Amino acid sequence: MREFIYYSRTAPTSGNYISDDLMRSGRIDIAIHTVIASFFLSHNFRNDVKLHLCFAGPPDPPKHLELMPNTEGTTGVDKIYLSKKDVGWVLKKLLYKYRKGVKHEAFPGYWIEKKGFLEIVKELDKEGRNLYILDEKGKDIRKVKIGKNPVFILGDHLGLPTKELKRLKGMCTPVSIGKKTYFASQTVAIVNNEVDRREDAGEL
Ligand SMILES: C[S@@+](CC[C@H](N)C(=O)[O-])C[C@H]1O[C@@H](n2cnc3c(N)ncnc32)[C@H](O)[C@@H]1O
Numbered sequence: 001m002r003e004f005i006y007y008s009r010t011a012p013t014s015g016n017y018i019s020d021d022l023m024r025s026g027r028i029d030i031a032i033h034t035v036i037a038s039f040f041l042s043h044n045f046r047n048d049v050k051l052h053l054c055f056a057g058p059p060d061p062p063k064h065l066e067l068m069p070n071t072e073g074t075t076g077v078d079k080i081y082l083s084k085k086d087v088g089w090v091l092k093k094l095l096y097k098y099r100k101g102v103k104h105e106a107f108p109g110y111w112i113e114k115k116g117f118l119e120i121v122k123e124l125d126k127e128g129r130n131l132y133i134l135d136e137k138g139k140d141i142r143k144v145k146i147g148k149n150p151v152f153i154l155g156d157h158l159g160l161p162t163k164e165l166k167r168l169k170g171m172c173t174p175v176s177i178g179k180k181t182y183f184a185s186q187t188v189a190i191v192n193n194e195v196d197r198r199e200d201a202g203e204l
Pocket of ligand 1: 133134135136137153154155156157158159160175176177178179180181182183184187
């Protein structure tokens with residue numbers, strides 16, 4: 001299992017803040033592309049990925065949307081059908097289904113709760129997970145040993161929050177996928193490929 005944590009300081013924290021204009025809805029379009037890059041393969045769906053979306057935009061930050069979609073069983077009972085064009089709708093529904101004080105599983109494998117970015121990372125650190133921050137200035141990912149069940153942390157168009165970043169550096173290894181600045185979704189696609197290749201080579 002590999003995990004990604006996507007942080008967005010602008011992504012909306014209530015369903016009614018998502019309009020048809022996705023780019024003007026706190027750049028939820030970036031989160032949608034990140035979901036697609038996390039789970040979708042050509043004619044296939046990854047079931048070895050968990051994605052944490054940490055939204056810190058208005059009106060009720062923070063919100064933690066955890067996605068590890070069920071892929072087995074009957075659609076509408078054990079799983080929901082997720083197509084690329086429906087991702088925005090699913091995120092909007094998930095935000096609407098938030099319930100105060102609980103981690104609510106709104107659909108099979110889709111949870112929502114009120115939890116901040118740093119808290120999520122700290123919990124994974126306590127579990128002893130191998131944490132990596134995706135950062136252009138980090139070590140070349142191809143030269144870094146990636147531990148079992150890795151967790152990769154990345155930011156939105158504005159990057160990761162500076163204050164929290166300082167605290168994260170003690171818990172995580174900064175890794176770079178190259179000198180160019182990539183879209184968040186491209187970063188996820190590249191890291192997924194890197195991890196796939198290491199698994200194929202028996203290195204992970
Ligand atoms: C569009 S970039 C953010 C650009 C933003 N201006 C900044 O300074 O961070 C979105 C995220 O993708 C990841 N990313 C982009 N290019 C990368 C690279 N070359 N190496 C590692 N991570 C990268 C980073 O986590 C970044 O926060």
